[in-house]
């Protein structure tokens with residue numbers, strides 16, 4: 001492992017030194033002006049593009065500017081703003097060498113390596129996607145139609161030239177030349193723990209193509225983000241992909257929310273609604289007519305390479321802090337990025353022009369309400385290979401729900417802390433698997449406490465209000481730190497009940513809920 005790190009760092013550092021000689025005149029991505037489409041003699045079809053969605057205004061957003069002096073293994077680098085090593089694979093020829101500035105098809109390609117996350121964000125200008133060189137199922141089918149389909153069939157297999165970058169006369173690299181050698185792929189995109197790293201496979205097949213030989217069936221002018229999902233129906237894994245897409249779009253500096261492409265052949269999933277809420281358009285790659293030309297195509301790292309997933313092995317200690325505090329005083333051991341991410345996802349589900357924090361009760365005359373959302377684990381069919389039965393992690397789940405209900409009733413009729421105000425404590429039966437993602441988000445955003453057994457549904461805590469607390473009920477077989485860590489990263493109040501088996505003691509649940517309620521009521525009644 002150590003040898004690996006050293007070798008990677010060495011390669012990246014040497015690539016980086018090479019790159020210093022050319023930086024920044026060729027890589028001023030944002031300063032280039034883009035042609036509005038390909039001209040008629042290329043027999044391309046100009047499709048009316050929808051206007052790009054603007055980024056929602058969120059309280060925790062801070063700029064994602066490239067800071068080359070950023071400390072490796074700082075929280076800021078870990079949470080996605082540490083793509084410090086810019087490595088050009090193909091540079092567009094200098095403006096003076098280009099034949100025609102108004103109809104310029106000279107492509108380029110670069111990767112930005114993050115030494116902390118050990119992965120890269122790669123992007124190209126004037127990139128062609130050839131679907132006949134990508135083997136996978138079509139994707140987007142109804143689950144019932146594809147029961148039993150293997151995961152391998154749903155993941156892309158690339159032949160050489162699956163992605164091509166256009167070159168014109170004066171290009172430093174001739175047509176039909178691969179852009180990466182294996183060493184570069186190893187250094188920019190290490191294999192890590194993933195058994196099938198589709199992005200590595202993809203990069204190995206990228207090559208140049210003579211622009212004058214390309215006939216685009218479709219041209220996408222606006223920036224487009226490419227994502228390959230693995231466990232696409234599970235909220236935890238989907239959130240790792242959401243995090244990757246969001247941080248990638250920010251690192252690249254996109255001014256609006258891009259188009260998004262699923263470079264996989266998975267069937268429809270309730271999670272698709274989330275992608276659609278977040279990005280301008282969402283398309284399964286195989287639904288395009290090939291070849292598709294992109295003026296700016298960006299490949300997001302695999303979800304396995306982002307902090308939400310890596311947290312399992314991470315030793316970094318990053319406490320969540322409000323963005324305004326960090327803006328005043330930087331701290332390498334604190335972060336507001338996970339709050340920012342949660343707010344972005346939540347805001348994508350809100351009507352435009354509102355911020356997610358508007359959700360607080362407007363009616364001050366009402367008795368303050370404390371909403372407890374019990375995140376239930378239920379039987380549901382997640383993917384074509386699923387047996388439809390989640391393992392039992394909380395055998396008396398219904399009993400816990402009933403205990404919460406009677407506890408809430410008692411607490412609602414008692415004066416709490418002071419005798420000035422009464423609280424209305426309510427319990428919501430969070431049968432999330434039977435709700436649309438939009439309904440789930442509404443329930444989560446309205447909650448003051450999330451209670452549940454360890455399971456993907458608890459990932460919703462990331463999207464909850466900053467003041468919302470979490471109670472995880474944990475069984476010995478699933479004692480994993482995900483939700484505790486995520487809460488910590490957000491500076492969120494977190495509690496855990498460690499059961500001996502899968503049976504929860506309801507007396508203990510009531511005791512912890514009292515503790516949580518005490519803190520919440522103090523905040524509610526003082527505001």
Ligand SMILES: *[C@@H]1O[C@H](CO)[C@@H](O)[C@H](O)[C@H]1NC(C)=O
Pocket residue numbers: 099100102103
């Ligand atoms: C440059 O573009 C103009 C306008 O599109 C065209 O008339 C001209 O032929 C082009 N020149 C070359 C060298 O391609």
Ligand SMILES: *[C@@H]1O[C@H](CO)[C@@H](O)[C@H](O)[C@H]1NC(C)=O
Pocket residue numbers: 317331332333
């Ligand atoms: C950050 O954490 C590291 C490791 O725990 C510690 O050595 C360092 O002093 C901390 N830095 C600050 C500014 O608190």
Ligand SMILES: *[C@@H]1O[C@H](CO)[C@@H](O)[C@H](O)[C@H]1NC(C)=O
Pocket residue numbers: 415417418419
């Ligand atoms: C609140 O009211 C109850 C019932 O009237 C009374 O027993 C209790 O002493 C009061 N508590 C405080 C702190 O005033």
Ligand SMILES: *[C@@H]1O[C@H](CO)[C@@H](O)[C@H](O)[C@H]1NC(C)=O
Pocket residue numbers: 367369424425426
């Ligand atoms: C408590 O909240 C519930 C759910 O919003 C509402 O139906 C109920 O009327 C409230 N009770 C009181 C006493 O305000």
